Amino acid sequence: MGPLTAVCIWAELGDVRRFASSRRAVRHTGLDITVHSSDGKRSPGHLSRQGPEVLRWALYEAAMCAARTGSPDHAYYLDVKARQGAGRAHLSQARRIARRAYHALLELGEEALAPAPEPPLQHTGPA
Secondary structure: OOOOHHHHHHHHHHHHHHOOOHHHHHHOOOOOOOOOEEOOOOOOOOOOOOOOOHHHHHHHHHHHHHHOOOOOOOOHHHHHHHEEEEHHHHHHHHHHHHHHHHHHHHHOHHHHHHHOOOOOOOOOOOO
16 A cells, blocks of 8 residues: 555544444445345345545555555455455455554554644754
8 A cells, every 4th residue: 555545544534433343434435335135136235335435546546456466465355356356356355454444543543643743943044
């Protein structure tokens, strides 16, 4: 994951303490699968797309990196790809990254939300 996608994910997820679980954080992203069933018939699920578009984009871009052979999650990607195809493997990986981001930000707590310190002023010449 690159610095741009990491910042997008962090900024869009925000204070993850508002979510009761990582499953709720994935629901917030809009990458969860919705299924409608009626009278024993079940249609295939589709993405809810009920969250921030930038967050979905960043998670999907980060998941695309799992298709690379050097990725630590490459084995998981290949396993899902063999069962369900490349597109679903990317979505599954994106949801997995969202859950990891939730837990990482939750562990950081207040430190993740604190503003960055201002850099010291540099004096370049005589006053």
